[in-house]
Amino acid sequence: MASPDPALAGAAAVALTGLAEAYRPRPVTSLMPWRFPNRLVKPYVVTARGRSWDDEMVASARVTAARQLEFDDAMGALGLGVVVLHLGDEGVSLVVQSWAKDFQSRLSLFSGLEVDDLRPAPTGVAPSVWELEVLTHERSSYVHHILNAEVDVESWLDDALDTRPAPKLDGIPSGT
Numbered sequence: 001m002a003s004p005d006p007a008l009a010g011a012a013a014v015a016l017t018g019l020a021e022a023y024r025p026r027p028v029t030s031l032m033p034w035r036f037p038n039r040l041v042k043p044y045v046v047t048a049r050g051r052s053w054d055d056e057m058v059a060s061a062r063v064t065a066a067r068q069l070e071f072d073d074a075m076g077a078l079g080l081g082v083v084v085l086h087l088g089d090e091g092v093s094l095v096v097q098s099w100a101k102d103f104q105s106r107l108s109l110f111s112g113l114e115v116d117d118l119r120p121a122p123t124g125v126a127p128s129v130w131e132l133e134v135l136t137h138e139r140s141s142y143v144h145h146i147l148n149a150e151v152d153v154e155s156w157l158d159d160a161l162d163t164r165p166a167p168k169l170d171g172i173p174s175g176t
Contacts, residue, residue: 027165028161028162028163029164072106077098083097084135092112095110095127109121145159
């Protein structure tokens, strides 16, 4: 490992090394778009190792997200949004992003131990590195399909991030 900058010596260097050694990518699953009156949403699920999700969890997250999106609409959102349900090691988080006027976005975070007890996250909490992976993709998708194109909403909806491992098709089939 390269030696860190002297400004980051001691405890900071140890902390960064520990983070780097512990980091593992997490699969991102894109879901079918949610179509509401006057609003389109691209939902995602991010899962830590050993965590799984089901339709009930997504439905519960959708209720929380829909309430936030209605508020965002009242605050000037443009009808396009992104939702990230993240099932982490120590709890659940939900990121709701709405694209708004003047090239801005509205970002709201919720957290809880389970999907059915999501509450607004404490002030100062920001998206995790895994959630930011989705938001980074979505920022690029928005610029490419909405701002730099002829407002191609269908292409924006189709441009979804999915990082799940591809099934291996060249192995010996099981169960035969």
